[in-house]
Amino acid sequence: MTDLHTEISPQEACTHASVEKIYGIASLAREFSVNEKELFQYIAEHHIPLKSNGDITGKHLQTVLAFIEDQDHRIDDSLCDDSDAIEFSDGRIKILQDDALGFLRKLPAGSVDVIVTDPAYSGMNNKLKLGHGRIVGQYANKGAADGKWFSEFQDTEENYAAFLSECRRVLKRSSGHLYIMFDSFSLLSLGSMVRKYFDVKNLITWDKVNIGMGHYFRRRHEYIVFATNGNNRKIRNRSFPDVWRFKRIHRASYPTQKPVELFQAMIYASAEKDFVVCDPFMGSASSAIAAIRNDCRFIGCDISSKAMDVASTRIATYLDSGKDIFQPKSMAGEEKVFWK
Ligand SMILES: C[S@@+](CC[C@H](N)C(=O)[O-])C[C@H]1O[C@@H](n2cnc3c(N)ncnc32)[C@H](O)[C@@H]1O
Secondary structure, three states: OOOHHHHOOHHHHOOHHHOOOEEOHHHHHHHOOOOHHHHHHHHHHOOOOEOOOOOEEHHHHHHHHHHHHOOOHHHHHHHOOOOOOEEOOOOOEEEEEOOHHHHHHHOOOOOEOEEEEOOOEHHHHHHOOEOOOEOOOOOOOOOOOOOOOOOOEOOOHHHHHHHHHHHHHHEOOOOOEEEEEEOHHHHHHHHHHHHHHOEEEEEEEEEOOOOOOOOOOOOOEEEEEEEEOOOOOOOOOOOOOOEEEOOOOOOOOOOOOOOHHHHHHHHHHHOOOOOEEEEOOOOOOHHHHHHHHOOOEEEEEEOOHHHHHHHHHHHHHHHHHOOOOOOOOOOOOOOOOOOO
16 A cells, blocks of 8 residues: 555646556545545445455546545535534634644545645745844734744744644645745745645735835745646636735734735635635635635644734624725735726
């Protein structure tokens, strides 16, 4: 039995069906959190040939994986015992207070269609200190108890590798798309690691229109790495550009809050109705609002209780009234956006 996660590179992931490898049904069921009997039943109904020992050949793996990845109840099943999970009135959104890695490890393999995320890199906290290392400006008193803007993910190479490896595990092999945001510092230090786990397709620039802080040239942009899980699923339209102009949020209610339009662009390009969108560094839930606007389901987490309070109030209010209390105005301004 071949272990799917250690032996298949992202580039291989889409083509391995042609490779003569053997896959055990019991292991597949365990690995992807599906019922073994249901898997056997599917295989029998579709006349998928089995080896004498009950294994399937690599040739039929994609068909079987497509069936497994369609079992949408797997996420609910895996989180149903989690007393920390908050579910909303529409039954399509679930958030929980958790560490990104711990949260991803709870999700079944191949269960998420699109990851959109804006991690809390420690590099940015350090570089943004002004004066004598103090954090200044509007967020000085809003951040975490340790005086930082927000709790950081410990983005050592080792931790970041574990994070990317989990993202790869939970994304659907057949169709998964990934969007990870980077500031200029973290892009140079960690960005290239994404290539080891994903098939990187492009680097998108978010032009924030108005300048922010910075000692040497004031910052006006961030990056988004777009990658697939080794599959060749296209984005919605080949004419979409890779520079996106959305105004930064001035005097945000939550430190580092991003415009919902930024996530709307990612989700619109990569998701269809009912797709599962995941954000393991959810913050104020801008990505969740974008998922709702795109008729998608959403699962997300944040380590901070403050983020959870903000996110749950924001999502509940949006579902009840259609009003986004944390970003009442569009940040696209008069810009033409590609989802209209
Ligand atoms: C850059 S902010 C995300 C902002 C969000 N995109 C928004 O629009 O509000 C990063 C978030 O990651 C959270 N965070 C930090 N370390 C984390 C960890 N280990 N696991 C999960 N979340 C974490 C922080 O609390 C913060 O809310």
